[in-house]
Amino acid sequence: MKKQWQKVVQLVMVAGLCMVPCGAGAGEKPAAKEKKAKLQIEGSTTVGPIADAFAEVFGRKYKNVSITVKKTGSGDGAAALIDGRCDIATMSRFMKAKEFKKAVEKGIMPVAHAVAMDGVCVIVHPSNPVKALSSEQIRKIYKGEIENWRQLGGANKVIVVISRDTSSGTYETFHKLLMKKQKVAKGVEYVNSNPQAHARVKTTTGAIGYVGLGFVDKSVKALKLDGVMPTRKTIATGKYPISRPLFMFTNGYPKLGSTIHAFVTFHLTEKGQEVIEAKGFVPVTNY
Amino acid sequence: MPNTTRQTGNASKAVDFDRPLLLTPGEDMTGYLTAAIGKTLLLAVTCASVLAVILIFVFITREAWPFLTSGSLGELLSSSNWYPAHDSAAEFGALALLAGSLYVTAGALIIAVPVGLLAAVFLSDIVPFRLRQIVKPIIELLAAIPSVAYGFFAYLVLAPWMQENLGLPSGTNALNASLILAIMAVPTIISIAEDALTAAGRELREGSYALGATRAETLIKVVIPAAHSGIIAAVILGMMRAIGETMVVWMASGNAAQVPSPWWDLSQSVRTMTATIAGEMGETVRGSQHYHCLFALGFVLLVITFTLNLIGEYFLSRARRARGGAK
Numbered sequence: 001m002k003k004q005w006q007k008v009v010q011l012v013m014v015a016g017l018c019m020v021p022c023g024a025g026a027g028e029k030p031a032a033k034e035k036k037a038k039l040q041i042e043g044s045t046t047v048g049p050i051a052d053a054f055a056e057v058f059g060r061k062y063k064n065v066s067i068t069v070k071k072t073g074s075g076d077g078a079a080a081l082i083d084g085r086c087d088i089a090t091m092s093r094f095m096k097a098k099e100f101k102k103a104v105e106k107g108i109m110p111v112a113h114a115v116a117m118d119g120v121c122v123i124v125h126p127s128n129p130v131k132a133l134s135s136e137q138i139r140k141i142y143k144g145e146i147e148n149w150r151q152l153g154g155a156n157k158v159i160v161v162i163s164r165d166t167s168s169g170t171y172e173t174f175h176k177l178l179m180k181k182q183k184v185a186k187g188v189e190y191v192n193s194n195p196q197a198h199a200r201v202k203t204t205t206g207a208i209g210y211v212g213l214g215f216v217d218k219s220v221k222a223l224k225l226d227g228v229m230p231t232r233k234t235i236a237t238g239k240y241p242i243s244r245p246l247f248m249f250t251n252g253y254p255k256l257g258s259t260i261h262a263f264v265t266f267h268l269t270e271k272g273q274e275v276i277e278a279k280g281f282v283p284v285t286n287y
Numbered sequence: 288m289p290n291t292t293r294q295t296g297n298a299s300k301a302v303d304f305d306r307p308l309l310l311t312p313g314e315d316m317t318g319y320l321t322a323a324i325g326k327t328l329l330l331a332v333t334c335a336s337v338l339a340v341i342l343i344f345v346f347i348t349r350e351a352w353p354f355l356t357s358g359s360l361g362e363l364l365s366s367s368n369w370y371p372a373h374d375s376a377a378e379f380g381a382l383a384l385l386a387g388s389l390y391v392t393a394g395a396l397i398i399a400v401p402v403g404l405l406a407a408v409f410l411s412d413i414v415p416f417r418l419r420q421i422v423k424p425i426i427e428l429l430a431a432i433p434s435v436a437y438g439f440f441a442y443l444v445l446a447p448w449m450q451e452n453l454g455l456p457s458g459t460n461a462l463n464a465s466l467i468l469a470i471m472a473v474p475t476i477i478s479i480a481e482d483a484l485t486a487a488g489r490e491l492r493e494g495s496y497a498l499g500a501t502r503a504e505t506l507i508k509v510v511i512p513a514a515h516s517g518i519i520a521a522v523i524l525g526m527m528r529a530i531g532e533t534m535v536v537w538m539a540s541g542n543a544a545q546v547p548s549p550w551w552d553l554s555q556s557v558r559t560m561t562a563t564i565a566g567e568m569g570e571t572v573r574g575s576q577h578y579h580c581l582f583a584l585g586f587v588l589l590v591i592t593f594t595l596n597l598i599g600e601y602f603l604s605r606a607r608r609a610r611g612g613a614k
Contacts, residue, residue: 073572158456165542165566166372183370186383189459189556190542192566196442203447206456 039259042070043077043090046169047246050116051090053275054266058259065259081249082108087260089249092118092169109252115267117282119213119235119243120174123198123220125205130154132224135178135241141208144185149206161188162200162209170194170280174210177242194280210242212280235282246281344589351586354379354579363583369544369558371567371577379580383544385587387461387557391536394465394553395472395529400522402469403476407521410477411484412492412506423481430474438538441467445539455554459541462553467535472525479524483517483606484510516606523599527592530561537562560584 041051048071055067070076070086077089078099084106095103095110103110122138124130130152133141140146141159150156163184164171175181191197194215201209202219213230216222222230225241234240254261266272273283312319354360359379366380406426410419445466446458487510495505511518541556544563548555564581571578 160457167567167569167571181374183373183376186367186369186545187543187556189457190558190566192537196538199443200446200459203443204450204457 037065037259039065039067039088039263040070040080040086041067041088041090041263042072042080042086043088044074044092044169044246045071045167046092046118046172047090047115047248048169049279050246050267050276050281051088051248053279054263054272057271057275058263058266062259062262067263078103078110078249081110081251082106084108084251087250088263091247091249092172092244094247095249110249111251111253113248113250113264113267114245114284115248115264116246116276117236117243117284118169118173118246119230119240119282120170120178120210121213121216121222121230121242122208122210122225123201123216123222124208125201126219126221127205128154128221130223131221132227134226138208138225139179139182142179142184142188143182144187157206160204160207161185162197162204162207163188163190164194164197164210165190165192168192170210170212173244174242177244213282214277214280232282236284243282245284347582347585347589350582351579354576354583355586357576357579359576359580360583363580367544367546369563371580372571377576379576381560381563381580381584381587383546384558384560384563384584386546387540387544388530388559388561388588390461390547390553390557391464391468391540391559392526392529394461395468396522396526398465398469399472399476399525399529403473403521403525404480404518406473406477407480407484407518408506408511410481412502412510423478426474426477428474429470430478434471434532434534435538437467437471438535441535441539453554457541457554457556459539459556460554461540461547461557464536464540464557464559465553467539468529468532471532471535472528475528476521476525479521480514480518483514483521486517486606487513513609514606516602516609520599520602520606523595523602527595527599530595531588531592533561533565537565542566560588564588 039055041055048069051069055069058065058067069090070080071090074089074091074093077086077091078095080086081089082099082103089110094112100110122133128149130149133152137146137152142161142163144161146152147159148156149159161184164174166175189200191200191209194211197209197211198215198217198220201207211220213232213235216230228234228240230240230242235243248264250260250264254264267276267284273285276283310318354363363379363381364385365382366378367383367386368378368380369383370376370378410423414422441463442459445463449455449458449460449463491509491513492505495509496502500509536559540559540562542558542562543556544558545555547553547557564585567577568581571581
């Protein structure tokens with residue numbers, strides 16, 4: 001009896017292994033027949049989450065479109081658009097003159113669509129008496145030149161400096177627009193998400209950190225920066241120092257009614273604006 | 288396999304001794320084929336895991352090679368300026384990261400080894416057998432909790448607690464990471480050390496009692512020395528658990544790339560090699576110096592864990608031989 005069982009098991013194993021390639025082959029066929037329209041999106045790690053979220057909503061709405069979003073950096077996005085490797089390039093900066101020139105030489109006409117505004121708010125613990133700081137003071141805090149809240153008119157408390165990890169788009173925005181690309185002190189702590197930065201500041205009385213506007217609530221206090229309070233309006237109009245537009249670039253203005261057109265104008269719809277706010281960005285509308 | 292299964296339909300005979308153990312292919316073609324295919328498949332599966340290890344080695348070395356040969360290796364191991372993502376003046380000094388790994392691992396061992404060994408001794412020699420059967424599986428369950436859950440506990444519960452009750456400015460620091468890693472390393476240490484202590488054998492203990500030694504004397508002077516190989520292996524495997532852990536340290540240690548000063552101050556934030564690789568690998572430009580540098584870090588880590596693993600295996604095999612010799 002035992003021997004027979006062994007045989008059966010062995011046969012099942014062999015049969016199972018033979019089935020794997022057959023099964024995979026059978027599964028692919030119908031998908032290939034349907035011919036899904038493909039939408040290639042490539043570029044910024046900051047805009048990537050917006051594109052991802054748009055793609056998710058689109059996937060539910062347009063069943064016959066398959067969207068791939070690659071997040072490798074704005075420069076890669078521009079290069080991919082110029083080479084015709086993608087339909088939409090997501091970029092956290094405007095295209096450089098050099099890139100524009102190269103694109104036009106190749107017969108590609110880049111058109112920018114500003115889909116959202118990115119504002120990074122500097123936050124502290126609600127119990128902290130400090131209400132406003134200048135960009136220069138924040139730079140000094142992150143460079144380790146100011147180490148105690150007393151120096152800024154606060155309580156005698158060591159400043160716990162919290163930054164986002166260097167691979168995040170939020171870090172990139174902060175690093176470029178506020179830190180002016182200067183190196184931060186070694187003692188700066190790093191966290192790897194907006195919610196985590198929020199949680200650390202919420203629970204640490206001496207902490208200072210930064211998050212996207214969407215993550216500011218009553219349990220942390222957003223600071224006035226150079227006298228400007230971060231709000232949707234000050235970010236959208238650029239009065240707040242750490243704000244910038246986020247772009248999607250297409251080759252020429254997309255044909256009206258096409259999937260690409262629907263995608264790059266999705267930020268104008270109510271659902272699109274909800275998505276942008278949920279990701280911590282500011283929708284572009286008339287404030 | 289019992290011979291009764293070799294019956295060939297002849298029910299009158301209980302055992303068929305005439306039948307050869309192996310049938311020739313001619314006699315039993317399907318049996319021969321299935322056996323051969325099964326054997327080959329099992330061999331392939333085994334080889335695949337060996338191959339995976341070799342490929343990991345090859346791949347990491349290949350990706351780290353451009354950095355290792357670029358002359359920055361000296362900087363990697365001597366400087367503590369870690370600014371790999373900077374556009375114009377990137378610096379690759381990983382000394383602070385090496386120190387960070389060392390700090391949290393050492394911290395974890397200082398806590399976990401005494402606790403783990405005492406618990407192992409208690410479980411093997413003191414606790415009533417029935418209670419041991421309940422307690423040991425529960426301890427081993429600790430090892431099954433996902434590390435990200437420990438991470439949440441570290442920065443949502445332990446960090447604020449430390450700030451409020453120990454007066455530390457920041458709760459995510461080397462001490463926090465050490466504590467959590469200790470909790471994670473304890474089950475490994477207890478489990479292996481307890482096995483080693485149990486394996487020391489009843490004869491040894493009874494011999495010691497017969498010579499008039501008390502239980503404490505027997506434990507300290509006879510049982511523990513006899514099981515020392517297994518205990519060392521337990522500590523080393525616990526250490527590997529701590530040094531290779533990523534998610535917990537990424538969430539609990541604060542990730543500041545600094546060497547604490549003064550050196551004994553565990554309340555400062557540190558950053559480990561594993562956390563750095565996990566945190567920065569996602570967005571580096573493929574093929575950049577930063578990318579290769581992270582692989583070089585991985586290579587250093589691999590060398591460390593490989594060495595530890597070899598030492599652990601050596602002591603485990605010694606323990607196994609000692610056990611075999613006692614019987």
